[in-house]
Amino acid sequence: MSRVGTEVESVLEQLEARQPKMVLTIDEYELPVTNLEKVLWPGAGRHRALTKRDLLRYLTRVSSWLLPHLKGRPMFTTRYPDGITGKSFYQKHWDKPPKFARTVSIYSSHNEGDGEYLICDNLPTLLFLAQMGGLELHPWFSRVDPAPDARGRSRKFSGSEANLERSVLNYPDFVVIDLDPYLYSGREGKGEEPELHRKAFKRTRELALRLRELLGRLGLTIYVKTSGRTGLHLYLPIVRKFDYDAARSIAETIGRYVLQQWPKEVTLEWTVVRRTGKIFFDYNQNTRGKSLASILCPRRHPLGTVSMPVHWEDLEEIYPTDFTIRTVPDILEDRGDPWANILESKQDLSELLEQRSAG
DSSP states (O other), X not given: OOHHHHHHHXXXXXXXXXXXXXXXXXXXXXXXXXXXXOEXXXXXXXXXXXXXXXXXXXXXXXXXXXXXXXXXXXXXXXXXXXXXXXXXXXXXXXXXXXXXXXXXXXXXXXXTEEEEEEEOOSHHHHHHHHHTTEEEEEXXXXXXXXXXXXXXXXXXXXXXXXXXXHBGGGSOSEEEEEXXXXXXXXXXXXXXXXXXXXXXXXXXXXXXXXXXXXXXXXXXXXXXXXXXXXXXXXXXXXXXXXXXXXXXXHHHHHHHHHHHHOTTTEEOOSSGGGGTTSEEEEOTTOSTTOOOOOTTOBOSSTXXXXXXXXXXXXXXGOOGGGOBTTTHHHHHHHHOOTTTTGGGSOBOHHHHHHHHHHO
16 A cells, blocks of 8 residues: 555544544644534435534545645635634634745745745644534646746746736646526525536536537537536636636637527626626636646535536436535445546647638
8 A cells, every 4th residue: 555545544433432532643733623523514304414433534534636636736725614604714824834834935926925825735733623613625727836837937926016926826737617597496595506406507507418519519628517506617627838818818708709698698797786587607717826626626505515516418308416526435435536637748839829820
């Protein structure tokens, strides 16, 4: 068994002890974990509530698939100290991170200074975030590491906005599209976002499949995952020649073409009330510092749903509640990660854009 496998087995064995708190030994590090029986997801129907212990077990079991997607990426987390029914807040900066956590100093014009971001590239850091109530993980679309397709770009991210804009962190690995259905079931309370229901997800899935076909005709390959809530996330892996502004412009161009093709089904409206009855094509996530929930990230749903990567050929058969912190580890062990090679599938959009400009 590999070192990682041994580490995972050790942590899972420790978590079997029915104690409300303990000190986990993870390789050479120690991590105190508390309130292990605290309910984080209330459950629904025949499905029991899920606790912090369940979250720690889940993240441990999926860590060998999840950590490669977080490697080298600054990230923030949505913390739910009292579970998904309590208050939540974003945490972007960490003043005193644990010694096993990798950090990077990044300039923020909003804060008018540098802040320390976590980079989650090991199991202790992943479980530390869980201990802190960090249920949702939000990695950047760009990485601090230039290799292999951004060699020569600066790794100075602090000190000024200009330094950050010149750096490799201003060049994302992906163009992303967030498809978010605003089709209401009728059971929502006043002012509530649309709940997950099959009719809305079916229409979102149909739009995603059309988008795949559309981009496929341009020779582009995109990847799909459930958001873990009501919609779908599409990722187009790209060679890092384009900065965030260019990536957002590319996504907006796609969105406006899609709106032109299917105006009764798609909206680009920023005003929520104007989205009703349509699927919101969100291209504005392609902004430095913004993020979608990570692959395999738990979400705010009573059943503990997970943002799950899927094969396109399986998309018509799945539903978001198929993928929870209970079911996903076994699915991964049986089928593997459909996104495992996403960074090896990067596409050079400059050639496509040059061809279209010439045409």
